[in-house]
Amino acid sequence: MRFLIGTAALALAAPAWAETITVDAGADAQQRLQEALILAQPGDEVVLGAGRFALDDGLSLDVDRVTLRGAGMDETVLDFTGQKDAGEGLLVTSDGVTLRDFAVENPRGDGIKSKGADDIVYYRVRVRWTAGPKATNGAYGIYPVESSNVLIDGVQVSGASDAGIYVGQSRKITIRNSIAEANVAGIEIENSRDALVENNLATRNTGGILVFDLPNLPVEGGGNVIVRGNLVVANDTPNFAPPGNIVASVRRGTGVLVMANDHVLVAHNWLVGNPTAQVMVVAYLKSFDDKRYNPYPRYVTVGHNHFERGGYDPQIGGKEALLAAFGGSLPPVLWDGLHDGNTPALALAEGVPGWTLNLTAQGQGVESARPGPLQAPAPEGKFDESGIGAPAELDARIR
Amino acid sequence: MKFAHAILALALASAAGAIAARPVDMRVNDSAVVDDGMPRKLSDYGFFTDAARQLPVKGVVPYRLNTPLWSDGAEKLRFVYVPAGMQAKADGEGLLQFPVGSALVKTFAFGEGSDRRLVETRVLLHRADGWIALPYLWNAEQTEATLAVAGARVPVTTPAGEQISYRVPNKNQCKECHGLDGVVTPIGPKARNLAPEWLASFNKAGHLDRMPDGVTPLPLWEDRAKVAPDLAARAYLEANCAHCHRPGATASNSGLDLRWEQHDPQAIGIMKHPVAAGRGAGDLTYDIVPGDPGQSILVFRMSSPEPGVAMPELGKQSVDRDGVDVVSRWISGMRD
Known part of the structure; x- marks a missing residue:
């Protein structure tokens, strides 16, 4: 209750013990909650009561080691339908923050953004645009960027017009046990390293799980990514992204996309009902001017996955001829045929069927493809998993 | 034109104040600027002899930017304070480097002439552990501005005639714009965005160590x-x-x-x-x-x-x- 005391408390030095600050829904929720987030001291817990918080501006948190905890992702709802300002619902810019057990609905821009916020935990948080997939929805649901040590566990995101769960320009990331539904991209790892994407459900997105690197960004050189044990099912929503964004080029029905990345393992996933491709491994599609940037896939391993009903309705020109040539549906792994000199683009576990566009130059259009069966080498040794994923210390905060 | 007017008006008013009404001992409360904590009222700082009219005390110097940040068309009254006996350092065409104890004060107002209403005053205080940014919200009587860490919304009519719900930023939002490499920093007073004449007078008054080198001013x-x-x-x-x-x-x-x-x-x-x-x-x-x-x-x-x-x-x-x-x-x- 420190924030209610006002003047007197403001003058006090930070207490040595952590406090619990309770904020309930109701009148002036915006003011009361924002004030609590500003006046919290490092280590404090801000507890949100059950109910719907009607918020008319973005919220922000800039105090280290604060926990923001609701009564559950179905019980405590931060409702931004009437939002008048700011680029996201909640912005976190401090380290060591835990966000758990609440929902964010209808933010006008992004849902929850954490920027330069290291050691962050998102646990059982829900972000939802309630009108379903629409181009007017915000871009990202859960959006850590320029951060190290990111744990996302048990979250649910739907309706994002870019990516539901997006991690950009970051390192040491785990996304697990989460549901991404009806976004353009379900889960996206962009310009990031050491990411583990495990045991999630990605369904009804345009593309299920995307791993890629883009040029002209402060942080490049994405790689060391494991995509394992996920259900990537029926990602068949037509692309509803605004056209200028990279995800606008994701073809409807993409299960897992790996683009311009280094050392990526895709294994032990269930890939079912993704009509363009279960797994797509490609170079960056567009022209670029950036000497630091490597547009090719390197050392991508597609291990054993469960493949079922994929590539049956590809969003690719000349699909009738392709389907006929491959006997009714396309093989599960699609490669564009591009690689970085002598560095292998991908390896396929024994018995994994694939096909290639046989492109010969980066930036070349699909229309010049010469499709054919893919003969890729088998993986050499075990994929090096060391250093991948969020540090184990972060687990302690969700026990 | 409004900016030029404002500066002129301030200069005249200050001169008049100095002759007529200003008590000689009115000065900035340095401890409010540098001590820990968040002063609750704008008057705690003592930046103004007449805050409602935005008349500063001696040592609090008005300035304008050649090309300013636009904020819904608000009129902005900017002031800089450098403690007596201290100096800002010139750093080429970049930000003036203000010593600990300095303050930047910016008041946002809507309306012309006698209809002018002060809405908020933002202060940037340079303390030993860095800059801190705080927003103060003016009361309806225009007698005082009070700390509003969570910001506020105020209905205003812009110079373009639009009725808007004007946003007074919260303390975190101050940092969203003023944050650089994780710390709060001033934005406006870069040498290239200040008038050479103003820099000269600031230097002459002893607040600036020397005239900055190599400055090509931004256009007005x-x-x-x-x-x-x-x-x-x-x-x-x-x-x-x-x-x-x-x-x-x-x-x-x-x-x-x-x-x-x-x-x-x-x-x-x-x-x-x-x-x-x-x-x-x-x-x-x-x-x-x-x-x-x-x-x-x-x-x-x-x-x-x-x-x-x-x-x-x-x-x-x-x-x-x-x-x-x-x-x-x-x-x-x-x-x-």
Whole structure:
């Protein structure tokens, strides 16, 4: 209750013990909650009561080691339908923050953004645009960027017009046990390293799980990514992204996309009902001017996955001829045929069927493809998993 | 013209105050500036002899920026305070380096003449552990401004005649614009965005160690129609966008760098794809398409008042038509 005391408390030095600050829904929720987030001291817990918080501006948190905890992702709802300002619902810019057990609905821009916020935990948080997939929805649901040590566990995101769960320009990331539904991209790892994407459900997105690197960004050189044990099912929503964004080029029905990345393992996933491709491994599609940037896939391993009903309705020109040539549906792994000199683009576990566009130059259009069966080498040794994923210390905060 | 008027008025009023009413011992309360804590009232600082009329005490010096940040058309009254016996240091054309104990004070007002209402005063205080930014909200009686860490909304009519719900930023939002490499920093008083005459007088008064070297001043905003379109537009982007759109700041991850000194075409947005713009990109593909402002995301976002699309994200409830014009004119004249 420190924030209610006002003047007197403001003058006090930070207490040595952590406090619990309770904020309930109701009148002036915006003011009361924002004030609590500003006046919290490092280590404090801000507890949100059950109910719907009607918020008319973005919220922000800039105090280290604060926990923001609701009564559950179905019980405590931060409702931004009437939002008048700011680029996201909640912005976190401090380290060591835990966000758990609440929902964010209808933010006008992004849902929850954490920027330069290291050691962050998102646990059982829900972000939802309630009108379903629409181009007017915000871009990202859960959006850590320029951060190290990111744990996302048990979250649910739907309706994002870019990516539901997006991690950009970051390192040491785990996304697990989460549901991404009806976004353009379900889960996206962009310009990031050491990411583990495990045991999630990605369904009804345009593309299920995307791993890629883009040029002209402060942080490049994405790689060391494991995509394992996920259900990537029926990602068949037509692309509803605004056209200028990279995800606008994701073809409807993409299960897992790996683009311009280094050392990526895709294994032990269930890939079912993704009509363009279960797994797509490609170079960056567009022209670029950036000497630091490597547009090719390197050392991508597609291990054993469960493949079922994929590539049956590809969003690719000349699909009738392709389907006929491959006997009714396309093989599960699609490669564009591009690689970085002598560095292998991908390896396929024994018995994994694939096909290639046989492109010969980066930036070349699909229309010049010469499709054919893919003969890729088998993986050499075990994929090096060391250093991948969020540090184990972060687990302690969700026990 | 309004800025020139304001400065003139301040200067006259201050002179009059000095002769007539100002008690000789009125000075800034230095401990309010430098001590821990957040003073609850603007008057705690003692920046003004007559705060309602924005008449500063001796040592609190009014200034203007050549090209300012636009905030829904608010009139801005800017002041800088450097403690007696101390000096700011010139640093080329960049930010003046203010010593600990300094303060920057900016009051936002709407309405002309006797109808003028002060809405908020923001202070930036340089303390031993860095700068701190605090917002103060004026009362209806215009007798005092009170700390509003969570910000506020105030109905105002802009000079363009729009009724808006004006946003007083909260303390965190102050940092969203003033944050650089994780710490709070001033934005405005760069030598190149200050009048050479003002710098000379600030130096002469003993507040600045020397005249800054190598300064090419940004054009005056009121001269925007007279100067080269690229100068007017780049000055506008520097003052309105570059505090976030630069390395180390809030929008660093966009890769868009709109600082005055940035000359790489891709970095300033020319034929650059957006990264995290989402629906902010509208139906468009590039930040700037030379010759075609209508196809440029920069112009699209500046022209929108809608959260999630609008740029800047903060401090804007309406559209700066003059700003859009300046940037559009610059893009129109670009060749491929």
